[in-house]
Amino acid sequence: MATATPLEVPERSKPRARGRLQLLLILLVVLGPMVLATSMYKLKFWVPDGRSYHGVMIGNGESLSDLGVAGQNERWQLLVSTPTACAEDCQRLVYLARQIQVGLGRDASRASHALAAAQPASADYQALLSREYPQLQHYPLDAQRYLQKVGEAGPQLWIVDPHGNLVLRYDAKVDGKHVLDDLRHLLKLSNIG
Structure with a gap:
């Protein structure tokens, strides 16, 4: 063994x-x-400390109705909101929203632009909007609810997804190129709208 x-x-x-x-x-x-x-x-x-977007990210699931806007769209939307009548800064943002939509090129049909104001525009500006901005959508805005949510009295530019969720917010001094870059990036990543 x-x-x-x-x-x-x-x-x-x-x-x-x-x-x-x-x-x-x-x-x-x-x-x-x-x-x-x-x-x-x-x-x-x-x-990482860096980020790839320029606006303020709205990541808590807020929608247009939470903002006090009564409206819905089936496309991505550049929404200009103001708790007062649309004055100079607001008018600049309305122009910028249309230019950004045009700047999307072949993806322009995936986005729209809109104005939500608590007070009606002046007759002259309303005539200008009808003539120069025929695709601009108009929504009523609940100013009290808007001010509770936003806390700022000035006009804002928002990117809203096709489900009505708020995605990004910009103030009145925003550079249009930054908004265009952000929207292009969102459209590239999105299968909706």
Whole structure:
């Protein structure tokens, strides 16, 4: 009968140890990224400071009705809102919204532009809108509800998705190129509208 010397390793333990190592590596490759991503989200480390958009992101699921606007569209929308009558800054934003839609080129049919004002426009400006902006949609705005949500009295430019959700907000001093870049990026990533 042959006896094993202490220096000899049984033949079965080498493949078993190798199999365990392979199992651990597979689990690490599969579960490691999920654990890392969850940790990054929960503990807020390695989160990039930069962003790829220029406006204020509205990420809490607010819709047009939460803003005090009674209206719905089936396309992406550039909405100009003002809790007063449409004055100089508001008129600039209405012009800018139309120019941005035209600037979309072949994707212009996926977007529209609209004005939501709490007070009616002057007769001269209303005539100008009818003549120069025939596709501009008009919505009533509940000024009290709007001021509670926004907290600013000046006109704002909003990007609204086809479901009526608010996506981005810009103030009256916004550069139109930034809004156009943001909207192009959203249209590129979106399958709706």
